[in-house]
Amino acid sequence: SYELTQPPSVSVSPGQTASITCSGDKLGNKYACWYQQKPGQSPILVIYQDNKRPSGIPERFSGSNSANTATLTISGTQAMDEADYYCQAWDSGTVIFGGGTKLTVL
Amino acid sequence: QLQLQESGPGLVKPSETLSLTCTVSGGSISSRSSFWGWIRQPPGQGLEWIGTIYYSATNYSPSLKSRVTISVDTSKNQFSLKLSSVTAADTAVYYCAGGGGGGLSTKFDYWGQGTLVTVSS
Numbered sequence: 515s516y517e518l519t520q521p522p523s524v525s526v527s528p529g530q531t532a533s534i535t536c537s538g539d540k541l542g543n544k545y546a547c548w549y550q551q552k553p554g555q556s557p558i559l560v561i562y563q564d565n566k567r568p569s570g571i572p573e574r575f576s577g578s579n580s581a582n583t584a585t586l587t588i589s590g591t592q593a594m595d596e597a598d599y600y601c602q603a604w605d606s607g608t609v610i611f612g613g614g615t616k617l618t619v620l
Numbered sequence: 621q622l623q624l625q626e627s628g629p630g631l632v633k634p635s636e637t638l639s640l641t642c643t644v645s646g647g648s649i650s651s652r653s654s655f656w657g658w659i660r661q662p663p664g665q666g667l668e669w670i671g672t673i674y675y676s677a678t679n680y681s682p683s684l685k686s687r688v689t690i691s692v693d694t695s696k697n698q699f700s701l702k703l704s705s706v707t708a709a710d711t712a713v714y715y716c717a718g719g720g721g722g723g724l725s726t727k728f729d730y731w732g733q734g735t736l737v738t739v740s741s
Contacts, residue, residue: 515682547727549667556715556731557667563725600667604726607679609657609669 516605518612525618532588536601546584552597622647624732638703642716649697658701660712706739
């Protein structure tokens with residue numbers, strides 16, 4: 515079965531750029547999307563089709579996907595961006611989520 | 621703006637069937653561009669996809685397929701989840717979600733608030 519691998523945690527200083535990776539076999543041939551989840555809240559879609567932002571998502575969120583790795587980039591990271599982030603893809607009729615990455619802004 | 625709301629028992633006994641309903645408001649569940657799904661999250665853990673339904677076509681997680689049924693009631697603008705033979709490992713927050721795209725473009729644009737289901741005697 516297809517798997518997506520994320521680092522368990524990433525730390526970033528306020529105002530700096532955070533990068534969260536998601537790895538999977540030939541992931542670049544699929545679309546990746548990303549969700550943000552804050553404690554006690556439902557996930558929110560922040561990036562879809564590799565690099566598109568839904569309405570209302572700040573421009574500091576961007577994405578890329580090539581070869582075996584998709585990357586979520588948060589430029590000028592703010593304290594409010596501290597959350598868990600999950601990548602997601604589709605493969606052969608199934609939806610796959612990565613294990614999640616806890617982003618700490620310190 | 622679509623809104624989704626889960627409902628159902630918060631406590632289920634082991635070996636019984638977990639049943640949840642998701643009510644969709646602000647749009648039609650019969651929309652050709654939309655599909656609907658269930659995702660769960662065990663306490664302190666990550667997201668796990670359970671299954672999706674598009675019209676009457678369903679796709680289920682291979683690890684849960686033998687125990688899961690997802691169906692749609694267009695007259696009530698609802699879709700539902702049934703998970704049979706539950707164990708403590710099925711204790712989780714269950715989310716219903718809706719999205720567009722499908723296939724490689726599958727994404728969940730809208731999520732319910734989630735409901736905690738505990739499996740315990």
